[in-house]
Amino acid sequence: MKNYKFIEEKYLEEVAGNCKIYEHEKTGARVLTVENDDSNKTFAIAFRTTPEDSKGTAHIVEHCVLQGSRKYRTKEPFMDMLKSSMQTFLNAMTFPDKTVYPLSSRNEKDFYNLMDLYLDAVFYPRMYEEEKIFRQEGWHYELEDKKSELKRVGVVFNEMKGDYSSVDSQIYNALSLNLHPDSTYGVNSGGDPMEIPKLSYQEFLAFHKRYYHPSNSYIYLYGDMDMEKALEFIDKNYIGKFEKTNPDSGIKLNEPFKEKKSLIDYYSVDPGQEIENKDVLTYSVVVQDRTYKNIDFMMNFISELLITSDAGPIKLALQEKGLGEDIYFTTNSSLPYDFTIVAKNTSRDRMGEFADIIENTLAKIVKEGLDKKHVLSTLNKYEFSIREGSGQHKSIIYVLRALNSWLYDRSPYEGLIINEHIKEIREKLDHGYIEDFIKKYLIDNPYKVELTILPQEGREKQREDKQREDLLAYQKTLSEKELDQIIKDTKELKVYQKSESSEEDKNNLPSLNLSDIDTEVAKIDPLVSEIKGAKYLFLEGAANKISYASLAFKIDHLREDELKDLALIDLFLNGLSTENYSFQDLEKEIYLRSGGISFALIAFQCKSKSKRKFIGKVKYLKGQGEKAFELIEEILTKTKFDDQKRIKDLLLEEKSALESSFMAMPNSFGFAVLEAQNTESGKFANMTVGSDYYDHIIKTLKDCDENFPALKERLEKVYGKILNKKDLIIHLLGEKDAEEEFKKVAQGLIERLSYQSKNEISLSLNKKMNLGYTFSSNVNFVCQRGNFDSFGDYDGSMEVLKNFLSLDYLYTNIRAIGGAYGMGINFSREKIAKMNSFRDPKLKETLDVFESLPSYLSKVEISDQDLKNYIIGSMNTFNPLLDLASKADLSLGIYIKGQREADLKKAKQEALKTDLEKIRSYSKLLEEILKTKTYCVIGGEAVKENKDLFCEVRNLIK
Ligand SMILES: [Zn+2]
Structure with a gap:
């Protein structure tokens, strides 16, 4: 392979493919290829990003690089590709020590388009020339006029505020911060809303410059493709243009604790919410030693065996003593391995007892040995799941697993290999293999933490109030000139957000043609026959x-x-x-x-x-x-x-x-409430x-x-x-x-079954009304639904409409302008439409945006090129990427509903024929949907403040 040094080759059953490791000669970029017959081609590039504070820099960089680049100059090429590509996965994720950009597609041309777009984005982002990108995605001051109150807004800023209102993420954060003080893992890589506003544009750019370099990168290719061609493309167009650097992205670890520590931290609950019996007990053992190959597998195996399984001895022992209301195991994917057991809904007084039960059970296991049958059945469970693959997005799961060792300067194979370990456990089962492992890593390891996490009423609100006070005080110190500047910046940003990308920039985006699209739909029609009077459906x-x-x-x-x-x-x-x-x-x-x-x-x-x-x-x-x-x-x-x-x-x-x-x-909850009516x-x-x-x-x-x-x-x-x-x-x-x-x-x-003919009973529906639900949250989740019974039949072009509205009008108004993290609309064959927003700082405004849909649609302009893209972007709906278990469910489900592949084929043809006139005619569709609407909003204070919008406001949690 030209310009890459070959390192090692190995066939791995776990990924059903031939794996090769390379190093890019010029820059030292690390490469892993997995060649197999999977048509779902996958690419990922990861960088080791090791933050030193909780300003959320890595997370904000992740958002911003997807907002335009050297070659692809539209405002949001990432969104443009979500609209217009055949992608089966397109996203980016920030972890405590890495940022990963994975994508997959079953269409080769599309795959190259997306890979080119991602590489250009990570290496040449437009955020260097356009500061507004940082302000929009990170944070900025917002001031409409001099009488208004100064506010802070930003996509990541709001996203993390939402994150801080979830109890589970508060527990997760408390664990990471308390277990790893003064280390890479002792900060919040996603960003703490109190810290994010301390990040400057210069600091943000410097972070990108340092970490987003081929010398600090991990490149992954997977599936049925010509690997040489793909690697040559990457070298020639991107990484070959860089010189080697030393990004110095080493992970900083704290000194391991020499003895067990008992610590206390807090999580926020809504004022007035029940806090009795809401304490959280956690017990952690931290393993920093990575000499054992694939420690992640072994630890996960042990956690399944001891805690997650219903027959798990630690779970059973805790349940026995009434500590088992909500017991779970949690860990993190990072260099140290945290083995953490969590008990929710209990009392702080029981911490000693909780820790004793865990320690005594571990000691007993080591002394008396594990239940062999249980070990064997758990091994079978793992083997079965390897044979099955890891779900529809297995190619993405594989790269994340590989990074569990690769990112820490070990072979990526270590994170992938499981069968060898299972074999070893089976062979040494009678010789105390697992027991010895438990003794060494869990019992004799002094790095243990007992962390009690207590509910604190209004903790989040206090933090918000404090921030608001500081901001008001800051506003008072500003001169007229400074205030004018903020007002001007606010306006300019809004203009930027509302502006359309130029036609030239849009046409320059890589795209597919309708002729690149096949007519395939999901193969889900089963063969129908009978067995002893029962309908028998078979799908090969x-x-x-x-x-x-x-x-x-x-x-x-x-x-x-x-x-x-x-x-x-x-x-x-x-x-x-x-x-x-x-x-x-x-x-x-x-x-x-x-x-x-x-x-x-x-x-x-x-x-x-x-x-x-x-x-x-x-x-x-x-x-x-x-x-x-x-x-x-x-x-x-x-x-x-x-x-x-x-x-x-x-x-x-x-x-x-x-x-x-x-x-x-909360959106699933809200729609369930609405559908029940x-x-x-x-x-x-x-x-x-x-x-x-x-x-x-x-x-x-x-x-x-x-x-x-x-x-x-x-x-x-x-x-x-x-x-x-x-x-x-x-x-x-x-x-x-x-x-x-x-x-x-x-x-x-x-x-052996009996035959009983019984009368069918219809169900009475819940009373139709608009409802609000509250919990400790500083963002809202808006759900609205309506019918289109008298409009006419469901039509495949509605999938194009869904794609267009969700990613264009609703995206602009609810996300880009409103600051929500997510939003969307969909239309079903059952003639139901659902629209929603997710982690939304607004409430009434979002309902108003839904209300404006018919008038917007009646006059909408879409260029032929854009419409073609929206059509292409809707195509996967008719042939979704499915693992076999989901395919079986789908096949059974559509048979019961009386649908067939032919219906999918028809809908796909209808989608392909969508034109502007059709889209405009859907203004009437939206009118009918809004006429029959009901909504349900789940959120915090905002729901109470807007109680006039609801028939009733209830507590989400009792
Ligand atoms: Zn984010």
Whole structure:
């Protein structure tokens, strides 16, 4: 390979590809290539960025380099490519010690376009000549006129304010800062909103100059491509133009603690919110020694074995003592490995007990040895997941794993290799291999921290108030001339933000032609036949000998109260003991005999009615079918509901998990609330994952304490009503020769089911109203939905409209001007439209932007070139990148809904034919949607201040 020094070659099963390591001769840039037959070609460039403070410099640089470059001079080439490329992944991420720019595409021309754009962006960003980029993305003063109050605004500034209102990220930050003082990891690389305003433009540019250099870079290529051609392109156009430097990006570590420390920190909760029993206990062991190869794998394996698994001895011991309401393991991807156990919703007085249980359990394991069966089943689980790959974005996961060793001057293979370790563990299982590892790294290691994190009412608000006071004081010190300057700058920035890129710059962006687009859509139509009266659907796929089987039982005959309890059963299955297995043994059996068993409740909306299903899913290797089905049948027919303590533990765990997910994804919460007012499937979803479910969990916790026998009876009754041969649908995704085994085992199961014909019951919808929900947050999450029942049919061109509105009008007004982190709109075949904003400092203004959509659309101008780009950018909707498990779900789902590949093909053709007239005609579509609108906003103070906008304002968390 010209201009690259070849270092090492190795075939790795873990990435199903031939890997090669190179070093770029001129600059020392490190290169890893993974050659295989995956059509999803992937490129990434990473830099080791090691911040010295919490001003968020690395994060702000990440945002800014994507805002225009030497060759691609539009305002936001990154957004332009999101609109107009066939990308299957296009993003950038800032970590505590690195910044990564990955992308992937299944179209070769597109892949080169995107790679060129990213390389030009990271090495030649336009932010050197345009300071406004820094001010917009980082922070700036905003002052409309002399009477107004001086404010600070900026995309990253607002994003991090949002981040600081999530409890989980506050815990994560507290851990990192307390575990690694005076080191690269003792600061917040994303940026602390109190510190971000201290960053100057000069400092920001200097950071880029120093770290964004080929000599400090890690380049990754993956997939089915000519690696020589790609590497030559990178050398010739980019890295070959640089001279070697020493960026001095070494990671600074603190002295390891010589003894265990007990520390206290705080997280913020809303004033007035319950703080009793809301303390967080954490126990960490920090491993700085990286001589053990792939310490990340070994530590993750041990955490799965001891804590995450239901049979994990540390988890069980903590649950035994009532400390298990919300126990989880957390770590970080950085040079030191943090092994941290977190217990939420507990009391600070129990810290000693918490630490003792962990330490005693570890000591006991080392003395008495681990449960071999549990180790073997966990090893199987890992092997199965390697065989499966790591989901649809596996190529991106692989580079992040490689960087876990590569970034620390070790071979990238170390982070990727897992099978060798599994083999070694199996071979040495009887010789105390894992026990010795636990002793050396977790017990004998003195670098331990017990960190108690306490809730503090209004902590975030105090920080905000302080900042506001300082700002007011600062405003008073400003002279007339200085104030005029800020007003002028504010105006100029707004003009810049609203301005369009020139046609010349737009035409200069790399783009595809419609002729580059194939007519393919996702291959999801299964072959339909019958087995013993049940519908049998088969979808063939190269699955590496794995079969994905689903059983969909009809549950349209269950009453509302029964469905609510069914949601609990869905939670309890797999977690409770059965007649033949304790719940701990059940989990071990599942992974010894299969790749996993799971259950789901889904309602498919078909016109005004819903089809509700209870779905059991199992994945297994060829030859495992019989045993896997035996187990799923055991769980579906022999689960026992008599363990009050266990049921209570599972309910508490779920309550806490729901609260975390509501706060982490308020938009999902909001849309579930809205859909429950409008559609049966929405009502069902809200009863099984949303606010109605949450309320039912809280009520059931009371029932569990007050009258357990009645609860048990209720659950058993509903459990007995799930299995029914009538209208049963079974689905298999696998290789052709997997059918025989599947048919045999499925047939056996079906024969043992009874046939019951029951009346279908319709669900009553929740009362239609606009709602506000509050929690400790300084940003808002706006959700609005409407119908277009009388507008006409769903049309593929609506996907183009979605792409256009989300990334153009809504992007400009809600993100670029409003300061929100995210926004979007979509239209579904069920004739529902949803629009939202994410981490939004505004509320009323955002609703107004939605309101302005029809008039904007009626007069909109889009050039032919732009429209073509929006069309191309919508194409992946019709052929999404899917892993096999998701493909199986999609195939079953669209079959139940009565859709077919042909519908997708038709919609794709409609999208390809979209013209300006069509887009303008959608002004009427938006009018109808807005006429039928309801909204739900989740946020902090702003929701209370705008209470007139809502019928009711409620607390998000009870
Ligand atoms: Zn960001």
